[in-house]
Amino acid sequence: MGRMGRIIISVIVILGLLALGLKGCSTTLRKAVFAKAMPGSYFAEYSRIHPSLYQVSGQVYAFEKEFARSMILRTPDGIAVFDTFDTAHMISLKQTLEQEWPQESVRWIVLSHNHLDHIRGSDVYPKAEVIGHKDINQLVADWPNVNSDIASVTREISDDQTLTFGDVTVEALYMPFSHSSTIYGFHIPSDNVVFAPDMMFVDAVPPFGFPDFYYPGYIRALDRLIAVNAEHYIPSHMDRGTRADLIAFRDMTVEFQGVVEDEYLKIDPEDFIQGIGMGDAIKSAYDRLHPKYGHLHGFDAMFVPKFGRHFGGTYLGY
Ligand SMILES: [Zn+2]
Structure with missing residues (x-):
């Protein structure tokens, strides 16, 4: 992905965070962000x-x-x-x-x-x-x-x-x-x-x-x-x-799982129940995996679902 692509992704992510942070009347914006997040070009x-x-x-x-x-x-x-x-x-x-x-x-x-x-x-x-x-x-x-x-x-x-x-x-x-x-x-x-x-x-x-x-x-x-x-x-x-x-x-695949598992283990179980720590975990996992694997097709497009799958799989033993 080129520099422009990364900028676009960043804008989408910022919009997404804004949308998720807004309440009530933000539905239209939120849906627009969700639609953009579906990686059809993959x-x-x-x-x-x-x-x-x-x-x-x-x-x-x-x-x-x-x-x-x-x-x-x-x-x-x-x-x-x-x-x-x-x-x-x-x-x-x-x-x-x-x-x-x-x-x-x-x-x-x-x-x-x-x-x-x-x-x-x-x-x-x-x-x-x-x-x-x-x-x-x-x-x-x-x-x-x-x-x-x-x-x-x-x-x-x-x-x-x-x-x-x-x-x-x-x-x-x-x-x-x-x-x-x-x-x-x-x-x-x-x-x-x-x-x-x-x-x-x-x-x-x-x-x-x-x-x-x-x-x-x-x-x-x-x-x-x-x-x-x-x-x-x-x-x-x-x-x-x-x-x-x-x-x-x-x-x-093994390295991705290893990094996610490592980030998972850093989270205090009490914090995990409160929903604290997963945001830091995904940011840290991205920083650790992107230098080596960022060039792969679909790395950015599929990073969030893949992180979620490995993270949830680690929690469940699946
Ligand atoms: Zn199949």
């Missing part, structure tokens, strides 16, 4: 990623468009698509595959976890077998107003699994208590590739404090993917990256 940044199918290694490909990236396996028995994201993504993916490989069909859809932003558009291939954790169908059914364009899982799996797609073997690595209760990472040993859905963000802070996240288990999940030590890693969102990027993301 996602718009990735409109620069145009639809593209590319080979990662051997039979493993990826299809990326804007914020999302699917993994594709190309086998003699058909194509497997890992994560579908939304209908626009899948229509673009389908057109691309039909152009590139007109004689081949998509036979399998694999859903990495139940989050709707990863599985919308999965009904674009109605004949495909849909593979995912055994709890996904129930979790999707819980959201009747927003679960459109989603195919039901037809092959339910649990725990670690070895899956076979044509001549390609995939190790499905179950990551309990990390990010949702249904999430898998995927390792393709023959081509030395790991697909890391929601477990790898390259030069970026995850959106909105990463709501569905159990910190200790999430770090265990990242460490498990790092330990695979594959040559190629595919993130499901934002920019492409390498194992070094995954390690950097892991280290940033």
